[in-house]
Amino acid sequence: MSEKIPTRDVTPDPVAHHTPQEAVTQHMYASRRHIYVREIKGFFQRLRRVSNWALMLAFFLLPWVPWGDRPAIWFDLPGREFHIFSATFYPQEFMLLSWLLIICAFGLFFITVFAGRVWCGYTCPQSVWTFLFIWVEHRLEGSRNRRIKLDKQPMTTDKLWRKSAKHAIWLLIALATGVTFVGYFTPIRDLVVALPTLEAHGWSYFWVGFFLVFTYLNAGWLREQVCIYMCPYARFQSVMFDRDTLIVSYDTDRGEPRGPRRKSLSHAEAREAGHGDCIDCDLCVQVCPTGIDIRDGLQYECITCAACIDACDSVMDRMGYPRGLIRYTTENALEGKPTHILRPRLMGYLAALVVMIGVFAWAVADRTPLGFDVERDRNRLFQMTRDGRISNAYTLTVRNLDSQPHVYRLEASGLPGLTLDTHEVSVPAGESRQLVIQASVPPEAIDRPSAEIILRLEAQDADIAIERDSRFIGETR
Numbered sequence: 001m002s003e004k005i006p007t008r009d010v011t012p013d014p015v016a017h018h019t020p021q022e023a024v025t026q027h028m029y030a031s032r033r034h035i036y037v038r039e040i041k042g043f044f045q046r047l048r049r050v051s052n053w054a055l056m057l058a059f060f061l062l063p064w065v066p067w068g069d070r071p072a073i074w075f076d077l078p079g080r081e082f083h084i085f086s087a088t089f090y091p092q093e094f095m096l097l098s099w100l101l102i103i104c105a106f107g108l109f110f111i112t113v114f115a116g117r118v119w120c121g122y123t124c125p126q127s128v129w130t131f132l133f134i135w136v137e138h139r140l141e142g143s144r145n146r147r148i149k150l151d152k153q154p155m156t157t158d159k160l161w162r163k164s165a166k167h168a169i170w171l172l173i174a175l176a177t178g179v180t181f182v183g184y185f186t187p188i189r190d191l192v193v194a195l196p197t198l199e200a201h202g203w204s205y206f207w208v209g210f211f212l213v214f215t216y217l218n219a220g221w222l223r224e225q226v227c228i229y230m231c232p233y234a235r236f237q238s239v240m241f242d243r244d245t246l247i248v249s250y251d252t253d254r255g256e257p258r259g260p261r262r263k264s265l266s267h268a269e270a271r272e273a274g275h276g277d278c279i280d281c282d283l284c285v286q287v288c289p290t291g292i293d294i295r296d297g298l299q300y301e302c303i304t305c306a307a308c309i310d311a312c313d314s315v316m317d318r319m320g321y322p323r324g325l326i327r328y329t330t331e332n333a334l335e336g337k338p339t340h341i342l343r344p345r346l347m348g349y350l351a352a353l354v355v356m357i358g359v360f361a362w363a364v365a366d367r368t369p370l371g372f373d374v375e376r377d378r379n380r381l382f383q384m385t386r387d388g389r390i391s392n393a394y395t396l397t398v399r400n401l402d403s404q405p406h407v408y409r410l411e412a413s414g415l416p417g418l419t420l421d422t423h424e425v426s427v428p429a430g431e432s433r434q435l436v437i438q439a440s441v442p443p444e445a446i447d448r449p450s451a452e453i454i455l456r457l458e459a460q461d462a463d464i465a466i467e468r469d470s471r472f473i474g475e476t477r
Ligand code: SF4
Pocket: 250, 255, 258, 277, 278, 279, 280, 281, 282, 283, 284, 285, 295, 311, 312, 315, 325, 326
């Protein structure tokens, strides 16, 4: 197994990076410094934007997609039905959800061992919404330097309208997020009509309000604090890193000694003059949404968004230096050693993932949308009917797990002349029926005190059938 990389806790302190001349006193509980994220363009930021917009569009549009007379995705908690396109799941099938969550967890482990925290940088809702809020901020308050200046200046009409517009748009996005989230649990077309007319359920108002406040605070105010102090994944992900994990890293050998130099110096001349490739422009720090300096080494605050890669590449382009001073790489590659992609831990996660996805797919494909329980009446061993037959009573529970109502045919076998007093049971979609039935046989059919019988339930209008065994008690002659 590969050796783990020790990570260092280099507490983000934007002031220390931005104004190195200031003496900074380190406190145990340092107050938060506002991070003014600088906007940057580049390959990875385009990738991140595509991923962010795709995820947001999926989140906002999915509840509006119809499927027959219901939404395609609808977690109907009061009805205890979970609709996902053509499939309907019920609480009895909770096991499938557990499997799905375990698969997601292993998927995350696998991707973390392989490519570090790409989940955080490209797909985590906290990052996606924070980047959207920063984008709005940038449009209304201007570039990083203008925002710093704006925050320092006293309140003016211009500052007031810019700040008010920003918070109004943030609140609108947060409201849309809250309504959409609740729209996964209540049909959203009804919800958007009922909310403004005060006809929605009280819980709908509560959850819309909760997610409005939650989104506004997390993406607008807390931002990197959520990643650094509140997210448990940030704390344990370094355990999964090894020397072959893809990480965003600064090439110290190439970059040091860092420092400014004349732009007219070519790469070779700068090298000859003893300069490393880092011109100490600070751009990689200014674009970092968590306010860290990647040149300090691998830090758990890094969400692998690659903004510093794009920033540094743009600087390298301007200087005429080769790109990649900050890049996606591995610890082994940085030390000039070979990187092992197919390593035991990664293959172990992959194997576990493939097996679990296979089992899950089989369980879903093999799923019978019918639940059937049989319980023999234990209070009486058996009864004699008026026509001299031996009878046993059973309590049946039939759960229709399909999205259609069904009439089921009930049959019994296992003893000669075995008959039932009930032959049909009709159950609406997603509901359960409980019924007590009598099974009887002629006395000569009994040759032992207890015999196994089979009860079979079969839908009359669909290829759905299920069998359960039980015992038939009688008295031998
Ligand atoms: S952006 Fe590149 S050149 Fe500028 S400080 Fe960061 S590592 Fe150095």
